[in-house]
Amino acid sequence: MQQGITIGNVSQASGVKVPTIRYYEQIGLLPSPPRTEGNRRSYDEGDLERLTFIRHSRELGFEIDEIRTLLSLQDQPNVSCEDADAIASKHLADVKLKIASLTALQHELERMVEGCSHGRVETCKVIDILADHGKCRFHGE
Amino acid sequence: MQQGITIGNVSQASGVKVPTIRYYEQIGLLPSPPRTEGNRRSYDEGDLERLTFIRHSRELGFEIDEIRTLLSLQDQPNVSCEDADAIASKHLADVKLKIASLTALQHELERMVEGCSHGRVETCKVIDILADHGKCRFHGE
DNA sequence: CGTACATCCTCTAGTGACTAGAGGAGCAAG
DNA sequence: CTTGCTCCTCTAGTCACTAGAGGATGTACG
Numbered sequence: 001m002q003q004g005i006t007i008g009n010v011s012q013a014s015g016v017k018v019p020t021i022r023y024y025e026q027i028g029l030l031p032s033p034p035r036t037e038g039n040r041r042s043y044d045e046g047d048l049e050r051l052t053f054i055r056h057s058r059e060l061g062f063e064i065d066e067i068r069t070l071l072s073l074q075d076q077p078n079v080s081c082e083d084a085d086a087i088a089s090k091h092l093a094d095v096k097l098k099i100a101s102l103t104a105l106q107h108e109l110e111r112m113v114e115g116c117s118h119g120r121v122e123t124c125k126v127i128d129i130l131a132d133h134g135k136c137r138f139h140g141e
Numbered sequence: 142m143q144q145g146i147t148i149g150n151v152s153q154a155s156g157v158k159v160p161t162i163r164y165y166e167q168i169g170l171l172p173s174p175p176r177t178e179g180n181r182r183s184y185d186e187g188d189l190e191r192l193t194f195i196r197h198s199r200e201l202g203f204e205i206d207e208i209r210t211l212l213s214l215q216d217q218p219n220v221s222c223e224d225a226d227a228i229a230s231k232h233l234a235d236v237k238l239k240i241a242s243l244t245a246l247q248h249e250l251e252r253m254v255e256g257c258s259h260g261r262v263e264t265c266k267v268i269d270i271l272a273d274h275g276k277c278r279f280h281g282e
Numbered sequence: 283c284g285t286a287c288a289t290c291c292t293c294t295a296g297t298g299a300c301t302a303g304a305g306g307a308g309c310a311a312g
Numbered sequence: 313c314t315t316g317c318t319c320c321t322c323t324a325g326t327c328a329c330t331a332g333a334g335g336a337t338g339t340a341c342g
Contacts, residue, residue: 008318018319023300038308040319053272060246060271064299074268081265085257088267092250095243102240105201109233116226126225127215130201131194149289159290164329179337181290205328284342291336297329307320312313 004034004042014051021051029054029064029071062091145175145183155192162192170195170205170212203232 011018024030025041030050033041050071057067066087073084108129115125152159165171166182171191174182191212198208207228214225249270256266 006318017301019302020300022320027299036308038319040308049272057271058299060249070268070271074272081257081267084265084267085254088250088253088257092247092254095247095250099240099243099247102236102243106233106236106240108201109229109236112229113226113233116222116229126222126229127211130198130211131190131215147289158330160330161328163291168328177337179290181337199328286341287339289336289338291334293333294331295333296331298327301326302324304322304324305320307318309318310316312315 004036004044005048007041007043010043010048010051013048014055016051016055024051024054027064029068060091061095062087066091145177145185146189148182148184151184151189151192154189155196157192157196165192165195168205170209201232202236203228207232 005013007018007021010016011021014021016024021030025032030047033043033047036042053071053074054067057070062070069087070084073081112126112129115129146154148159148162151157152162155162157165162171166173171188174184174188177183194212194215195208198211203211210228211225214222253267253270256270
């Protein structure tokens with residue numbers, strides 16, 4: 001009888017919080033594990049890998065539905081990976097846009113903070129720039 | 142009798158959607174405007190500026206509560222702008238972190254998509270990298 | 283003047299991806 | 313045996329909106 005992994009341990013090992021694991025089970029992203037006599041969830045190595053996969057995908061900014069597709073692809077490895085490729089490519093385009101937008105934002109914020117003379121709001125560029133859109137160089141996203 | 146601006150026009154002019162404007166009013170971010178005889182909201186130039194300020198701040202990634210603080214600072218211009226400065230500075234730090242994280246992610250995704258041989262999932266790096274955290278160079282945020 | 287249609291109103295409920303809390307049961311150590 | 317930790321289920325809350333129902337009003341045209 002090989003002992004299963006508790007939810008607390010699988011949480012620690014995967015980096016996914018306990019309530020989040022239960023949430024993933026609830027939305028069908030993670031299969032319901034068997035229970036012990038005392039009704040505790042009992043996970044195995046496969047669950048741990050799946051959870052790590054999920055966490056990592058979330059960190060990379062994939063949405064739950066995308067992860068669902070990715071996981072189903074992983075489950076049947078003889079189909080073409082064009083779908084997975086498409087998801088990642090689409091995501092890559094998004095990420096590039098986001099970086100461009102955030103970089104513009106960074107310059108804008110730097111300009112704001114540098115411009116702030118630490119005096120009164122009347123002369124503070126932070127407020128000024130936010131109030132008057134014409135003075136702003138940020139036009140991202 | 143100067144005619145007010147309709148919610149639709151103030152929406153167009155500010156770039157904030159109509160339901161969002163009503164939502165902002167509901168949460169007290171935008172003051173309740175006077176109504177016409179027919180119970181329509183009647184905005185003025187000041188409201189338009191405030192909405193533009195809000196939209197721009199949201200675009201820059203400020204949270205509603207931060208905008209609330211910013212707006213209250215704008216309303217009383219003889220206090221120090223250190224608070225506004227602090228908010229913007231904190232936000233700038235966040236943005237820099239996010240950019241670094243997203244850039245790492247970009248490289249990761251590029252590596253994924255380039256590595257995909259357009260064959261079967263078994264040899265697809267997209268799945269591979271997501272499944273095995275050790276193969277991944279992304280450790281952001 | 284009538285009628286079509288756009289715009290407006292309020293209200294409730296839904297979204298995504300969790301997070302928090304209540305209220306209780308099981309389990310391991312001292 | 314008791315203390316305290318982890319676990320269980322369930323409901324409700326978060327943020328910043330968004331969608332939709334069901335109805336009133338305003339405007340343009342014939």
